[in-house]
Amino acid sequence: xxxxxxxxxxxxxxxxxxxxxxxxxxxxxxxxxxxxxxxxxxxxxxxxxxxxxxxxxxxxxxxxxxxxxxxxxxxxxxxxxxxxxxxxxxxxxxxxxxxxxxxxxxxxxxxxxxxxxxxxxxxxxxxxxxxxxxxxxxxxxxxxxxxxxxxxxxxxxxxxxxxxxxxxxxxxxxxxxxxxxxxxxxxxxxxxxxxxxxxxxxxxxxxxxxxxxxxxxxxxxxxxxxxxxxxxxxxxxxxxxxxxxxxxxxxxxxxxxxxxxxx
Numbered sequence: 001x002x003x004x005x006x007x008x009x010x011x012x013x014x015x016x017x018x019x020x021x022x023x024x025x026x027x028x029x030x031x032x033x034x035x036x037x038x039x040x041x042x043x044x045x046x047x048x049x050x051x052x053x054x055x056x057x058x059x060x061x062x063x064x065x066x067x068x069x070x071x072x073x074x075x076x077x078x079x080x081x082x083x084x085x086x087x088x089x090x091x092x093x094x095x096x097x098x099x100x101x102x103x104x105x106x107x108x109x110x111x112x113x114x115x116x117x118x119x120x121x122x123x124x125x126x127x128x129x130x131x132x133x134x135x136x137x138x139x140x141x142x143x144x145x146x147x148x149x150x151x152x153x154x155x156x157x158x159x160x161x162x163x164x165x166x167x168x169x170x171x172x173x174x175x176x177x178x179x180x181x182x183x184x185x186x187x188x189x190x191x192x193x194x195x196x197x198x199x200x201x202x203x204x205x206x207x208x209x210x211x212x213x214x215x216x217x218x219x220x221x222x223x224x225x226x227x228x229x230x231x232x233x234x235x236x237x238x239x240x241x242x243x244x245x246x247x248x249x250x251x252x253x254x255x256x257x258x259x260x261x262x263x
Contacts, residue, residue, distance in 0.1 A: 036082040058109035087129035155206035
């Protein structure tokens with residue numbers, strides 16, 4: 001009986017690991033959001049957005065910001081958020097949904113979806129992918145400012161907050177030491193004096209923002225962007241040492257990180 005039980009558990013564990021690996025492949029696939037990017041490109045062909053504005057890009061928190069143009073007026077903004085984007089997806093698609101607009105500023109919100117046993121990623125991966133994104137943008141547009149909006153604390157993913165917080169702190173340090181990169185702390189105003197953000201800031205799922213949540217984000221981001229628009233543009237410093245062709249930058253899970261197992 002015990003032998004049969006042990007065999008059954010082993011089979012279940014193998015099945016779980018197989019499903020996790022397959023899910024990870026899907027989530028991390030560079031083709032996952034191709035249909036949304038192609039939709040933006042078709043829209044651009046019909047009505048070409050002006051250059052030199054402010055591109056908001058990143059995951060669904062940006063995509064679902066339906067009042068963005070009104071909230072940021074009179075600033076010229078363009079929403080290019082998509083799906084459940086990871087920073088690795090941003091690296092892949094920046095040449096198609098960021099660089100063509102030659103923006104003065106890029107507002108990036110991403111990293112919310114990157115953590116978790118199903119992704120194979122950790123804080124190191126997110127920081128490395130952000131560095132690569134900055135290299136891509138500043139390699140083509142050295143005067144463009146990148147505003148990284150901190151990973152938000154949410155009610156749904158509260159267990160991930162310690163790792164998200166560590167990631168925020170590491171990217172904040174990068175921003176402090178590199179011209180052309182700014183860290184925008186959205187977590188502190190969302191938390192206030194509490195350890196968990198208010199329900200009022202979220203939609204029904206406890207992850208995406210409500211109208212009140214977007215109003216709070218507007219109160220933080222709009223002054224930052226207004227101030228940035230009044231400053232001159234200067235070439236950004238390289239965010240990392242140049243890599244040799246033999247060791248190109250990577251985005252996504254580290255090839256040296258073992259597969260995550262749910263203990």
